[in-house]
Amino acid sequence: MIGDLILNMTKANGLIVAFVLIGAITWFSYWLSRTLTKGRLHGSAIAIAFGLILAGVSGAYTGGNAGLADIAVFAGIGVMGGNMFRDFAIIATAYGASLEDLKSAGFVGAISILIGVVVSFVLGAIVAVAFGYTDPVAITTIGAGAVTYIVGPVTGTALGASSDLLALSVAAGLVKAILVMLGTPALARYIGLDNPQSAMVYGGLMGTNSGVAAGLAATDPKLVPYGVMTATFYTGLGCLLGPSVLFLTVKALAAALG
Amino acid sequence: MIIYGVAILSLSMLTGVFLGDLLGVILDVEANVGGVGIAMLMLLFLSSRTESKFKLGPMTADGITFWSAMYIPIVIAMAAKSDVYAALKGGPVALLAGTLAVAGGFALVPVLSRFCRRPAIPPQGEQS
Structure with missing residues (x-):
C-alpha cells in the first residue's frame, strides 16, 4: 500500500x-x-x-x-x-554577456556556421559513400544527419527518403550531439576554447544545440551565451541548404562520376 | 520584484521564438531559425538599459539569474532524456558519420578563431 x-x-x-x-x-x-x-x-x-x-x-x-x-x-x-526549460535557461545566461564580445566575433561567427554545416555534411556524405551508398537521396540524408539530428530527417523527408534512412540520419546526429557533450570539456584546452570569440566559432562549427549547450556547461558556463548565439542559427541553415544546394551538388557529382 | 525579471526573460523568449518561427516560414524551412539567439539579444538589450528609469533592481535581476544558475541542472536532465540507445543502435555508418563531423568541427575551431577581431583590452583579467 x-x-x-x-x-x-x-x-x-x-x-x-x-x-x-x-x-x-x-x-x-x-x-x-x-x-x-x-x-x-x-x-x-x-x-x-x-x-x-x-x-x-x-x-x-x-x-x-x-x-x-x-x-x-x-x-x-x-x-x-525538455526544449522549453532548456531554451529558457540558455536565454537567461545571456544576462550579463558582453555585446562588445558578441560583435567582435560576429562576422567570423557567421562564416563558421556556413563552414560548420558544409564540413559536417561532406564528412557524413563521404562515410555514406564509403559504406556503399550510391543513391544521392541516401547520401544526402546521411550527410544531413551529420549536420544535426533535426537537419537529417527534415532533409530526408523533403527528398522522400525511406524511414530506415531517416532513422540512420537521426542516429548520426545523436552520435554527434553526444560526442560534443563529452568531448568539449576534454578538448577545450587544446583548441583554445577559453574566450567569447572562440566560443562563437565553436558554436557555429558544431551547431548541435544540445551538444553545444552541454559541452560549454561542462567547460565554462560563462561561454554558453556566445556559443549558443551562433549554434541557434545552424539547424535553420542546415534545413535550408540540405534539400537544396547540398542535394543538388551530390546529385551532380553522382551523375558526373557515374 | 522577482516576477518582473522572470516576466522580462519570458517575454524575450516568446518574442525570439516567434520571430525564429516566422523566419523559418519566410525561408520555407521546417525549423526555428535563430529564435534563441534573437531572444538573447532582446534580453541583453532590455537588461543593459542604464537609464535610471529602466535599470533593473537587484530583485528583478534575481528572477533572471536564478534561471541562469539552473542552466547546468537542466542540461544534465536533457542528457538524461536523450536518445542514447538510438545513437548506439545506428551502427557503424551513424557512429562514423557523427564522429567525423565532430572531429572536423573541433579541428577547425583554432583555425577560424585566429580570424576573430579581439577587443583592444583583453577581457580575461576581469573574468572568472
Missing part, C-alpha cells in the same frame, strides 16, 4: 522528483570530481556523462526514445530537460 502511495505521489509530482534526482546526481558527481580527480574533471561533465549513461540504460530497457523520461517515475526529467 505504501508502495502504491509513493508511486502515485511521484507520478503526480514528476517535475519535483526530477529536481531531487538531478540534485542527487549533481551532488554525487561533484563529490566524485573532488575526491577522485581532485577537481580536474569538472563535476558537471561527470553529471552529464551520468545522465547519458542513465539514458542509454533506460532506452535499452524501455525501448522508448526519451531515455530516463520513459520510466513513469522519472517522467519529470522529460519536462525539466
Whole structure:
C-alpha cells in the first residue's frame, strides 16, 4: 500500500522528483570530481556523462526514445530537460554577456556556421559513400544527419527518403550531439576554447544545440551565451541548404562520376 | 520584484521564438531559425538599459539569474532524456558519420578563431 502511495505521489509530482534526482546526481558527481580527480574533471561533465549513461540504460530497457523520461517515475526529467526549460535557461545566461564580445566575433561567427554545416555534411556524405551508398537521396540524408539530428530527417523527408534512412540520419546526429557533450570539456584546452570569440566559432562549427549547450556547461558556463548565439542559427541553415544546394551538388557529382 | 525579471526573460523568449518561427516560414524551412539567439539579444538589450528609469533592481535581476544558475541542472536532465540507445543502435555508418563531423568541427575551431577581431583590452583579467 505504501508502495502504491509513493508511486502515485511521484507520478503526480514528476517535475519535483526530477529536481531531487538531478540534485542527487549533481551532488554525487561533484563529490566524485573532488575526491577522485581532485577537481580536474569538472563535476558537471561527470553529471552529464551520468545522465547519458542513465539514458542509454533506460532506452535499452524501455525501448522508448526519451531515455530516463520513459520510466513513469522519472517522467519529470522529460519536462525539466525538455526544449522549453532548456531554451529558457540558455536565454537567461545571456544576462550579463558582453555585446562588445558578441560583435567582435560576429562576422567570423557567421562564416563558421556556413563552414560548420558544409564540413559536417561532406564528412557524413563521404562515410555514406564509403559504406556503399550510391543513391544521392541516401547520401544526402546521411550527410544531413551529420549536420544535426533535426537537419537529417527534415532533409530526408523533403527528398522522400525511406524511414530506415531517416532513422540512420537521426542516429548520426545523436552520435554527434553526444560526442560534443563529452568531448568539449576534454578538448577545450587544446583548441583554445577559453574566450567569447572562440566560443562563437565553436558554436557555429558544431551547431548541435544540445551538444553545444552541454559541452560549454561542462567547460565554462560563462561561454554558453556566445556559443549558443551562433549554434541557434545552424539547424535553420542546415534545413535550408540540405534539400537544396547540398542535394543538388551530390546529385551532380553522382551523375558526373557515374 | 522577482516576477518582473522572470516576466522580462519570458517575454524575450516568446518574442525570439516567434520571430525564429516566422523566419523559418519566410525561408520555407521546417525549423526555428535563430529564435534563441534573437531572444538573447532582446534580453541583453532590455537588461543593459542604464537609464535610471529602466535599470533593473537587484530583485528583478534575481528572477533572471536564478534561471541562469539552473542552466547546468537542466542540461544534465536533457542528457538524461536523450536518445542514447538510438545513437548506439545506428551502427557503424551513424557512429562514423557523427564522429567525423565532430572531429572536423573541433579541428577547425583554432583555425577560424585566429580570424576573430579581439577587443583592444583583453577581457580575461576581469573574468572568472
